[in-house]
Amino acid sequence: MSRRLSPAFVLMALLVAVVVAGPLLTPYAPNAQLDIIALRSQAPSLAHPFGTDAVSRDVLSRVLDGGRVSLALAILSVSLSLVVGTLYGAMSTLAGGVVDSTMRRLLDVALSIPRLLVLLAVGALWGALSFPALVLLIGFTGWFDTARLVTDELRALRAQEFSLAARAMGVRGPRLLWRHLLPHLLPTLVITASFGVAGTIALEAGLSYLGLGIQAPQASWGTILRDGAGVVQSEWWLSLFPGLATVFAVLACNALGDALRERFAPNHVPRRATSRDTAPIPMTGTTSPSAFSPSRTVRP
């Protein structure tokens, strides 16, 4: 299993290392206009491996710097989604009865609203959003699947005999959820997170491309793509490299998610054989179609 895990881990580690070490790898500041006349829209060369853009900024520096923003946004908003979703699911399960079923129905409603539509509407209403606002917006529109996943899993776990045994020992509801049941969800949540990060990287690229995400002059993969949008044929490097970076990052996250699922899905948690067991672990994003979501690998 470690053999299965390593390539995905290596990819991911590479991505993070390159992005984190970004400023050390290039001599140019991402927003520095090096020479607006001489170095304008240069094709890739040794001095500027990814070329320069229309205002003579070094594209490699911008891709690396943009990667930090894109990754940070994805990781932060997915973390927020996970926390909110888990809390919602746990509270729903804990409350039980009418509250639980009401919270589930609300979740169904939330899941039926296309996420992109909400994001576009908010973007249209507020216009330019700051980085923290984007994290909140993406985080708070992305937790519904997690909440559903957590509610379903907790419900199944609560029906297990060890839950009954714990209650027979005097363990109360909140403690049962927190100490006895949530540890079961950790692998699932980690897997969900890696797929979530992949989806959010692509989502951010899309939003920024549309002008609703990260705002210029701050680089992100989406904003660089946008810079190159009108000139794909002549200045192809402006689209190719941030595009490749996005694809690479999404692939790395998906590969990691797949590897983690391979590692954890046939876990040592014995379950009674139910139809749930043969179903693949649900992933975030599957029920909120987004034009920018990458196609995800779903095993039968």
Place this chain on the structure above:
Amino acid sequence: MTISATRDSTTAPDRPLLDVHALKIAFPSEHGVARAVDGVSFTVSRGESVCVVGESGCGKSLTALSLLRLVPPPGRIESGSRITFDGADILTLDDERLRDIRGQHMAMIFQEPMTALNPVLTVGDQIAEVLRVHTTLSRQETWARTVDMLAQVGIADAGARAKQYPHELSGGMRQRVMIAMALIMSPKLVIADEPTTALDVTIQAQILELLRDLRARTGMALLLITHDLGVVAEMASRVIVMYAGRVVEEADVEDLFAAPSHPYTEGLLAAIPKLGQEEERLQTISGSVPPPTALPSGCTFRDRCPYAFARCATEEPALLQVGSAHRARCHLVEEPARRAVRHDVVRT
């Protein structure tokens, strides 16, 4: 009333530790309400060892769960039922006090330790959890008592075992862990629901011996649920035989084995293979327990009873006194002559 209003158990030492009265558990279903347990009454005294015997589906496990008010939904305990434990009325107790009782004064050992232990927590952690819930001991004390308890239930190298996960232990060891969990608070009553059914025969004997040994040491009362009369003979001082959600016979263990009154008990005893037995085939009770939605009229056992006569179809027998501590729910107690007429039960 001579009994004082206070619920303090010390004021009434002669009252049974557990008093179950007219317990009815119903499950609403498409075919109407299924009464899985119907009017079960019994008592367990302090330090006593009582066995509840019956086939699968007779309501014995459900009865056990109801004692801790853990009947799984949609099942519910119907009004009129009463469970008194150590002076407390279990069915009306507030949740806080109920949780105090669970695990501390009344504990349960489940049938299948593999599913009753949490796979993601170490066994030591799970035993310690009982202490954490019911005591304010320090972390060191909690762990020390956990390891000590594991050693008491016969687990060698308890300190290292405590840090292992359930799947790393053998079936017998897992059941020892369950017993350690149940006993760590020195409860007054331990309910064991088929504690040896999932184990190999040799391990079964060890676990039963451990339970007997611990009972002798702690003076706890034991309510043992089983379908195995061999276990009954080894463990019980008193036996309650259940059939189709009812108590059909209740007696001291010697009385029951020597002179079973109910034809069902008779059948159960006849079905035990004996050493040196000449017959080639084991005796069986034909048919199976009827589902609670399709009980026959009159006596619930009459379809399978070799002595059934006309009265059995029309009138459900009461639990009749056979001896001083021996009762049976059968018309034969009043009409013993009918026992001479034995007929084959037609298999359906």
